[in-house]
Amino acid sequence: MKDLTRRKRLRHSLIVLFTLFIFSLPFLITNNYYLSVLVIIGIHTTVVVGLCLLMGYAGQISLGHAAFYGLGAYASGILTSTYGISPWLAILAGAVGTGLITYTMGIPIFRLKEHYLALATLGLGLIIHVIFVEEVELTGGPSGLSKGIPYLSIGKLVLNTDFRYYFLVWAIALAAIILANNVVHSRIGRALRSIHGSEFAAKSLGVDTDKFKLQVFALSAIYASVAGSLYAHYITFISPSPFGLMTSIQFVVMAVVGGLSSIWGPILGVTAVTLLTEALKSIIPQLIPQAGGEYEIVIFGLILVITMIFLPEGLTSGLLKLYEGWRYRKERADEIP
Amino acid sequence: MVLRFRRMSAILAIALILGLLLTGCGGGNANTEKSATTETKEPYKIGAIFDISGTSSSLGIPERDTVQMIVDEVNKSGGINGHPIDLIMLDNKSNETESALAAKSLIQQGVLAIVGPSASGTTMAIIEAAQKGETPLVSAAASIRIVDPVKDRKWVFKTAQSDSLVAAKIATYLKSKGLTKIAFASMNNAFGDSGRAQFEKAAAQEGITILVKEKFEATDTIMTSQLTNIKKAAPQAVVAWAIPPSASSFTANFRQLGLTMPLIHSHGIGNKKFIELAGDAANGVVFPVGKLLVAEGLPDTDPQKAVLVDYATKFEANKFGTRNTFGGHAYDAIQIVIDAVKKAGPDKAKIRDEIEKTQNFTGISGVFNMSPTDHNGLSLDSMVMVEIVNGKWVLAK
Structure with a gap:
């Protein structure tokens, strides 16, 4: 019991430390471009946190999150530009609307399992x-x-500046993380993990698996919707192209690279993928002058494959394991002589 | 042993990722420092964003090659007033989010102006960044919305003919041939959608009736259902608004179904790829396009002829492939920017003013006359109707 409280305290202090770090970053970084990359990371993190809840904890996959992201973006875009509604109300409307759509659509969809479920989403x-x-x-x-x-x-x-928008985006991203963190460590979180472990076992113990799965699906869609609204107000132009299948896959990749079993996975995954994409964009033309994005995709794919082979549980737990392994060997080395 | 190998590999993989990240952050600076020390005068930074990979890459690749070619030429002959051009070219992968980030990156690196992107969507996504970053943007994309409303587009220009111009050209051509009952088919994306809207307007003005409107996807290869609907309506001509490969598939299907009325395409098929993919079916297709494709066939009195022939010869001599209008849009964009920098020096606001004052600039897409109310500056005579005969472009009669 004492151990549990200590863990909880550690968890909370980690979040506080991270929040301080995030909000001090814009004062250290004067480069507007880096700030805008961080804003995009923040927006994507919000989506991926939701996706991790669904994939890592409830064990359900979704290949439709870019569309929910788009629902938020279009709700904000249409309501504010065509109908002149307050942007904040529009974000709320988008979130509620997306939640309702996914909840009702989820009822038939979540009768399916595994690959079929993925195809349905x-x-x-x-x-x-x-x-x-x-x-x-x-x-x-x-x-x-x-x-x-x-x-x-x-x-x-x-x-209207990256500096100001940064605070809003990350306040929402952090709120999303904290909320997800609370969900994960509550009764619902335990129920979700039991679904991930074995749905039949969970059901036999009286967990209403259908209800929990639907709720977490709707919650993760709402996360995506809010992030979409933030995207729309940031770029101030939207077309259907960023909300297609490729983006959905990108979100799943970010979630898997970061690791599904930790609430820190999304941040690490999104940051690694986004920074890598941006870095490759400027490195590759210097190495191979005539090369475009196709080489980026090759290198990117290679790195992904390597990560998946050697760190199958994602960067977060992979790094933790590496650290623990190192500490274990060091302890053993200390004991032997 | 195996375990140790795995551990080592994992560490190596992480080191590789971190290494790439670090070099990525430092790369840009190292490059500029190098060129600054080898040149006597400080280089002028000009940015370029094109859709070099992804769905619009058939536009972006010739644009990249053209811009690189022009910049190399200018640098070889001593740069702009002695200042070499430091060209920073980025690939947005036909992705709007990456396009916006690329623009912010260029503006942060202090470029004097940005040329590109290639497509309308990727351009629309960076207009805010250019406006707020007060950096002149000369796009190579077509949509009229890029420069309209002009009061919200102070810093934004474009060199491709607007869809409205192309639509008007097709409508006048149809009228002159006495073809007033037609069918319209467009690809289902920003290009086809905007084309449809503009053509409806132009057709109404010329008194042309559109009997049936059909749509197909950019990835479709079989359009027989759309063509059957068109056949049923029995139009006098068919107008298609698409880019290859779907434009080629449409044409091939059109011939396979034995339709015999004239087939008119948009400027979207202004590259050799269309003919390669459509094969013999392409013969007889008529479309409006900048004069580049038929440069050698133009009368000597045409003011653009010398510029067109010169560019086409150089482009093809460099083995970039066959000349195409998209490279031409990029040629105009970079030339207008270079001319403006030559007059204004390294001052973004003055460069913008100079771009807006561009008069009688003989480019590839036409003769440009920009003004505070027109940030494109092209007129109807910037285009000609071209017919494909035996796999070659010929001026249509």
């Missing part, structure tokens, strides 16, 4: 994407929303 994502493309009157079709999306503002403070 893929299908759901594709359908939503088709709606973005085809509803020309509402969404502007493939050309994207025709009217500009306004910036977010808090009172009179307009969040």
Whole structure:
């Protein structure tokens, strides 16, 4: 019991330390480009935290998260630019709407298991994407929303610089992490993990697995939706192309690279993938002058394969294991002589 | 032993990732320092973002090659007023989020202007960054929305003909041939969508009736269902708005179904790829396009002829492939920027003013006359109707 409290305290102090670190970063980094990369990392982290809840804890996969991300973006974009509704209300509307859609759609979808479930979420994502493309009157079709999306503002403070937006994005990302952390360490979290372990066993012990799976699916979709709204107000232009299957896969890759079993996985995964993409963008042309993104994809793929072979549980637990292994060997080496 | 090997490999993998990250952050600076010490005058930084890989790569690759070629040429002949150009080229992978980050990266590195991106979506995603970063942006993409409304696009220009111009050209051509009942088919993306909207307007103006409208996906290879619908409506001509490969598949299917009315395409098929993929089916297709494709066939009185022939010869001599209009858009963009920098020096606001004042600039896509109300500056005579005869581009009669 004492050990548990100590662990809890450690967990809390880690979060506090990380929050301090995150909010002091923009004062240390004066480079606007690095800040904008961090903003994108923050937005993607919010999506991937939700995805990790679903994949790592409830053991269910989703290949449709880019579409939920898009639902938030379009809700914000359309409500603010066409109907002139307050951006904050639009974010809320997007989140509630996405939650309702995914909850109701989840009822039939979650009767499926494993690969079939993955395919069903893929299908759901594709359908939503088709709606973005085809509803020309509402969404502007493939050309994207025709009217500009306004910036977010808090009172009179307009969040129109990377510096200001950074704080909003990371406040929301951290809130998402803390909320997820609380869910994971609550009764629901234990129920979720029991579903991951064995759904039949969980059911036989009286866990309402269907309800929990649906709830966590809707919650993770809401995360994606809020992140999508943040994306829309950041870039101020949206078209259907960032909300397609490739982005869904990218989110899954980020989640898997980071590691599904820890709440720190998403941050590590998103950061590693995003920084790598950005770094490769400027390194590759210097190594091979005529090369474009295709080489990036090759190198990227190689690194992914290496990570998956040697750190199959993702960077977080992989690094932890490496550290523990090193400490174990050191202790043994100390004992032997 | 095996365990140790695995551990070592894992450490190596992490070291590799970290190493790549570190060099990535330091790379940019090292490059500029090197060129600064070898040159006498401080280099001018110009940024370029193109869709070099991904779905729009058929546009981005010739654009990248063209810009690189022009910059190398200028640097060889002494640079801009003695200042060499330090070109920073980034690939946005046809991805809007990466495009926005690339623009921010370039602006942070202090470029004087940005040329590109290649497609309308990737351009729209960086307009805010250019406006806020107060950096002139000369896009090679077509959509009219890039420069309209012009009061919100102070820093943004474009060199490709607007869809409205292309649509008007097709509509006048149809009218002149007496083809007033037509069918329209477009690819289901930003390009086809914007084309459809503009063509509807142009057709209404010229009194042309669109009997049936069909759509196909960029990845479709069989369009028989759309073509059957078109056949049923029995139009006098068919207008298609797409880029290869779907434009080629549409044309091949069109011939396979035995449709005999004239087939008119948009400027989206202005590269050799269309003919390669469509094969014999391409023969007889008519489309409006910049004069580059038929440069040698133009009358000598055409003011653009010398520039066009010169660019086409150099492009093909460099083994970049066959000339195409997309490379031409990039040529115009980088030339306009270089001219403006030549006049204004390293001052972004003055460069913007100079770009806006561009008058009688003879480029590849036409003769540009920019103004505070027109950030494209092209007129209808910037295009000609071209027919494909025996796999070659010929001026249509």
